[in-house]
Amino acid sequence: MHGVNVSAVTDSLDWDHVEPPAARRLVQGAIDAFAERGFQATTTRDIASRAGMSPAALYVHYPSKERLLFEISLYGHNAALEILRSADTGGAPADRLRSLVAAFTAWHARHHTIAHVVQYELNALSPEHLAEVATIRRAISAQIEQVLTDGVQDGSFAVPDLPGTTLAVLSLSIDVARWYTPHRGDPDALGKLYADLAHRMVQA
Amino acid sequence: MHGVNVSAVTDSLDWDHVEPPAARRLVQGAIDAFAERGFQATTTRDIASRAGMSPAALYVHYPSKERLLFEISLYGHNAALEILRSADTGGAPADRLRSLVAAFTAWHARHHTIAHVVQYELNALSPEHLAEVATIRRAISAQIEQVLTDGVQDGSFAVPDLPGTTLAVLSLSIDVARWYTPHRGDPDALGKLYADLAHRMVQA
């Protein structure tokens, strides 16, 4: 709060690719507002005032409120997928699963404002935008499922219901975005706990 | 669908205590609408038309749209707590945990429309109504925590982080309300799977 260009709520996910700076301020204001009140309850006047400008200025940078949400949702989904992919460093399935779950969970805690928008504002997207985001979601799910499959194949995991268990593991991490607040503790510690729980769910 | 008084979406949770029938139709219409679009995106005209009446008629039975949500949320929370309590039949902690998780999970699947409203429309409640509902939520959480505590005490469970694990177990079931649709399979089968996963998360 010392004049640094960081909003009160938005976390440190970098939006450097958003230009010009005024557009970036809009994105950050929108994330805070969407996470706080939900898309439908957020007004364009609210977003604009968080970015320090008049309501009309929003439309210089984005053609609609929905488009602003889409931009946020798309980038957020890509960031989440990227986190998962870079956490999959190879090795034994057990180690890979722990690494994936730890990273995915910690991401949802650390970036819980964006994660909240990503996970809970899907049905405010237009059908076309939802479809685009859904392909990323399938890739996220596939990343987890692959590790479980590998673990079953080499005998280190026992998973009677593969799709159901995949969904459960994802579910555990995703739900963090619903309840997490900073006073709930360190994101990395939570990641380790959840990695442990997920591993125990599947180990042979 | 043979003229029986059941809406297209609302599940079989009985709202017999809501009188007169017109008020019950409003509640069922509101549940469907809130679950489908969210509280903020739902109009009183939409709710009223689902109940087959004019917008003004809603205010004969409820003083505001928020009050309608509160009535639904309160009853839904109580129903969820009741499910948990009646599933806690005693015996070994492992059996109790499995029974609780199976029942709680199956409830969220079977009644996923109401569950969605219960779990994801909390911040549309007034502060006073939210506080009232929060006490029920604490009771739900305490019910799970007690079983875990008992299991740790008799040595059948190994739980390094009790509050974190309690939250995780609850989280798993609650998140079902986010993604479940009837084509995802039988609620009871899902309950069994989740009981299994939860048990493996904590067993010594």
Add this chain to the structure above:
DNA sequence: TTTGTGGCTAAGCGCTTGCTTAGCTTCCCG
């Protein structure tokens, strides 16, 4: 028959919504 009450509708009020228009300023490039 009168009176009152519960349940409803047509109409509409005051306000807010997402978004548009018209026009202003600033700055870059020739």
Add this chain to the structure above:
DNA sequence: CGGGAAGCTAAGCAAGCGCTTAGCCACAAA
């Protein structure tokens, strides 16, 4: 110095919002 683009604001428009008002009708009690 001239001109156009980029970025912004004040004002406002049409539509839709939650909710209210006034009054109608069916029916039960007196």
